[in-house]
Amino acid sequence: MSEIPSTTFLQRLRAAFLASAKALWPKPFSIDYRERLRASCGAALGILVAALGGIWLAHGSGDAGRGALAAALVAPLGASAVLVFAVPASPLAQPWPVIGGNTLSALVGIACARWIPDAAFAAALAVGVAIALMLALRCLHPPGGASALLMVLINCHDFGFALEPVLLDSALLVAAGLLYNNLTRRRWPHVERAVAAEPESGHLRRLDLDAALARYNQILDVSRDDLEALLEEAEAAAYQRTLGDLRCGQAMTPAPVTARADMSLRQAWGLMRSHKVKALPVIDNQHHLVGIVTVADFMRQVDLDAHEGLTHRLRALFRQAKSRLQPAAHTVGQIMSRQVRVSSTDRLLIDLVPVFSEGGHRHIPIIDGQRRLVGIITQSDLIKTLYAAVRT
Incomplete structure (x- = not known):
């Protein structure tokens, strides 16, 4: 029984020695x-x-x-x-x-x-x-x-x-x-690049790198340009890992609330209020996307120069829709936008960022190969998904 502690001690000593030796052994060079x-x-x-x-x-x-x-x-x-x-x-x-x-x-x-x-x-x-x-x-x-x-x-x-x-x-x-x-295609001498004007946007800037090097206060065996290029490559790899593989299908709201072209404006407005949405994709009997109606479409039908409140003006619009004397705008099909910016489930989600930020869009319907509606992405969906990906 007295040999067991001795054997255990030797095993631990051997494991500690091997771990220390392994820590001292350099990692392999990352060249072929x-x-x-x-x-x-x-x-x-x-x-x-x-x-x-x-x-x-x-x-x-x-x-x-x-x-x-x-x-x-x-x-x-x-x-x-x-x-x-x-x-x-x-x-x-x-x-x-x-x-x-x-x-x-x-x-x-x-x-x-x-x-x-x-x-x-x-x-x-x-x-x-x-x-x-x-x-x-x-x-x-x-x-x-x-x-x-x-x-x-x-x-x-x-x-x-x-x-x-x-x-x-x-x-x-x-x-x-x-x-x-x-x-042999190795640029030498390694002349430092001329400093060009930096864009206002971007994660990594030259001033940030210069400040970090000043705080580090040690000589690095790598040029400043190469260090910047390596950091940009690492940033691109991190982006690809976290955001680059996200698809629209992962961010969309499936089976969204929809409207039909012959639906009355009162019914459509009621759907939007009850489901707390600001847009309704418009589909036909085969579930094909034919348009989209948004709050902005309703507002265009209202006389915004009138002094009455918004609720009063919307009610006036619905009363006008019920009137037979002025049937010009009483269904969704008459006010909906027929030119709709759409996307597919397998499209990269990051591609929609300029669509939302520069194109003025707020809702992007998601369709399948037969142009059938399968979901919708809002600005909130986009921001929520990208934020979750960055945090992981």
């Missing part, structure tokens, strides 16, 4: 194998161009022995190649950060190696000053820190080393990146 192959081949090509070009330009020969290669190529260039070809959209991987970051940091490292006797202090100061200089000159490049440190480690005192091979290697890598990235 074609992009992985493109980045790997590009980095190999970039280093090859820098190595052969550096040897030939510096020594005037094609001898690619290890000694010549060590003199013509600097190690931080490998990290630069990762950025240029694997993450070409990064602000840290653009031409000026690659050239300026590596070269200026190498100059800082050489100065520290020459003028600071203590090697450890020189190494620390070289990396710190290099970062400060790169930030000031907008050329922050992570391999630049390695360039500054390398100059101290090899105790380089020659400022010319920052020009050849550091500057030369960086320029050759940038040339290879310009050719390869653009040939």
Whole structure:
């Protein structure tokens, strides 16, 4: 019996260890194998161009022995190649950060190696000053820190080393990146778009993004334009998930109250009042939609310039309808709107937003393939359905 607690404790310890290890394991990159192959081949090509070009330009020969290669190529260039070809959209991987970051940091490292006797202090100061200089000159490049440190480690005192091979290697890598990235449909350099006038409407605006970045107060390894594009894509995906799949059939009121063309105005008005609706679709014997009568249609029949109240004027209209002397407007068919904006059950609900907001419509009958009435959507139905979808 004494072994059971021990076994349980070991199982819990093992589960906790596995959970911790799983949390430390990075998530997979969201790129396909074609992009992985493109980045790997590009980095190999970039280093090859820098190595052969550096040897030939510096020594005037094609001898690619290890000694010549060590003199013509600097190690931080490998990290630069990762950025240029694997993450070409990064602000840290653009031409000026690659050239300026590596070269200026190498100059800082050489100065520290020459003028600071203590090697450890020189190494620390070289990396710190290099970062400060790169930030000031907008050329922050992570391999630049390695360039500054390398100059101290090899105790380089020659400022010319920052020009050849550091500057030369960086320029050759940038040339290879310009050719390869653009040939493989990766825009490089990633130039920031010009700021255009923003529309007054819209969920996400540049000022909102700028304010959020200011509060975040950290350098992101993604350009501002790309971040904006990603947020717009995410917003579009969220819209499609919440609103994009809603259909009219999900928002409509089925089996609405209807009228017939030969129904008297008094009966139609009574239906509207008893059911508390402001429109009645008008159908024929086969349930086909032939028109719609609304409160506005009734109001057009009333003399609105008269001083009597609305109720008095409507009663006068119904008395006139009962009179045989003036039979001009005594049935629904005589005042209804025959040109009706309709929709189908499978139509996207979001398509009706401009119909309601800009077209001046208040009621949209829903019909089937045989033009038979199956429901109606009002502004209230639209707002209620969209609000419910956003909240979920």
